[in-house]
Amino acid sequence: xxxxxxxxxxxxxxxxxxxxxxxxxxxxxxxxxxxxxxxxxxxxxxxxxxxxxxxxxxxxxxxxxxxxxxxxxxxxxxxxxxxxxxxxxxxxxxxxx
Numbered sequence: 366x367x368x369x370x371x372x373x374x375x376x377x378x379x380x381x382x383x384x385x386x387x388x389x390x391x392x393x394x395x396x397x398x399x400x401x402x403x404x405x406x407x408x409x410x411x412x413x414x415x416x417x418x419x420x421x422x423x424x425x426x427x428x429x430x431x432x433x434x435x436x437x438x439x440x441x442x443x444x445x446x447x448x449x450x451x452x453x454x455x456x457x458x459x460x461x462x
Contacts, residue, residue, distance in 0.1 A: 398432050405433075409440050417445065424450050427462035 405423065408415050420437075423429050424447045434450075437443045449455070 395432075398429055401429060402432055402436060406436050406440070409437075409442050409445075415445070417447075420445050421447050427455075427459045430455070430459035430462075 402423065405415055405419060420433070423433050430450060434443075434446055437446050450459075
């Protein structure tokens, strides 16, 4: 009987750990990505000029593209987003990255 309780407790603990680990992983990934976009985001928010090459370089990385697009839209600077990445293929590539 004691072994059964221990096994059930371990299964529940593993299930809880697994359930929360996905959220932790997503938050860690998002924080890492946002740190990479901070410099440009802060510059745009303060009205400083940002070159199209800097935006293009970030947009080329699919894992950053969605966050960059949202940040530019939020800052009313969406016209800076490279036109070649506004397509279904580019959006799908970014979503899968």
